[in-house]
Amino acid sequence: MSETMQPPEPSLRAEGEAILPSGSPRPSGPREDKAAAPVLACSGLRKSYWQGRVEVPVLDGVELAIRPGERVAVMGASGSGKSTLLHVLGGLDRPDAGQVRVQGEDIWAMSEVARGNLRNRALGFVYQFHHLLPEFTALENAAMPLIIRRLEKEAAFAEAERWLEEVGLAHRLTHRPGELSGGERQRAAIARALVTRPACVLMDEPTGNLDRHTAEHIQAMLAELNARHAVSFLVVTHDPELAGRMQRVLHLSDGKLESAQAG
Ligand SMILES: Nc1ncnc2c1ncn2[C@@H]1O[C@H](COP(=O)(O)OP(=O)(O)O)[C@@H](O)[C@H]1O
Numbered sequence: 001m002s003e004t005m006q007p008p009e010p011s012l013r014a015e016g017e018a019i020l021p022s023g024s025p026r027p028s029g030p031r032e033d034k035a036a037a038p039v040l041a042c043s044g045l046r047k048s049y050w051q052g053r054v055e056v057p058v059l060d061g062v063e064l065a066i067r068p069g070e071r072v073a074v075m076g077a078s079g080s081g082k083s084t085l086l087h088v089l090g091g092l093d094r095p096d097a098g099q100v101r102v103q104g105e106d107i108w109a110m111s112e113v114a115r116g117n118l119r120n121r122a123l124g125f126v127y128q129f130h131h132l133l134p135e136f137t138a139l140e141n142a143a144m145p146l147i148i149r150r151l152e153k154e155a156a157f158a159e160a161e162r163w164l165e166e167v168g169l170a171h172r173l174t175h176r177p178g179e180l181s182g183g184e185r186q187r188a189a190i191a192r193a194l195v196t197r198p199a200c201v202l203m204d205e206p207t208g209n210l211d212r213h214t215a216e217h218i219q220a221m222l223a224e225l226n227a228r229h230a231v232s233f234l235v236v237t238h239d240p241e242l243a244g245r246m247q248r249v250l251h252l253s254d255g256k257l258e259s260a261q262a263g
């Protein structure tokens, strides 16, 4: 697969559509630039759920900074708060305290509309279940984020097709999710997350629903995509093999993130 993968051309900018925020060009130098400002960072992040009057702390002072192009895994037992962390970092769930900065901007200090815009511009999401729309083809699903941005259909489909090729689905463009295997559905979901060229993709157990063999292919592909494109990945998982594909592995326990192992 890797031999046939071609990075998509940066065609979107030619369409006059502001895919990237003006003044913040896509990092194109070294794919992990330690001096560069983090694409996604949080500090002092706290969040509890309440069971009646009993506070159940889930995040209890989480600190994290993800640099451009970096691949980071967060591991933790089921119920340790991995999904909660992703939702708070991704602007989907408000923290009780602390800051989340996406490309330097404090997302929980801005309006809901501004937060939504920044999220759509800068972040991509991949979940354990693909969340593809069943009545649309792989091509239409992958193009959807661009169509929602009102990019012209032809340009959106052209870009989606490039990303579907990139994830090894060039031969499945007109298949609907029901006509794809589990691994193919997840590849389509990954293409959809990347089609807007986000700075960082947040993934919640992206291989959790796949058999080991299929999961290994997706894991290798993720590492390859990260190496080819200036995109950061934050993957939460309890799968040590997937975590092992990342450059940095952190552990979430007792509401705090700690370094699990070097590089
Ligand atoms: N909406 C919610 N209301 C109450 N408790 C929740 C809610 N979402 C998650 N929790 C609890 O918070 C803890 C962390 O959940 P979650 O972030 O889903 O963990 P993980 O993704 O690591 O399995 C769990 O104990 C879970 O039961």
Ligand SMILES: [Mg+2]
Residues within 6 Å of the ligand: 082, 083, 084, 204
């Ligand atoms: Mg979870």
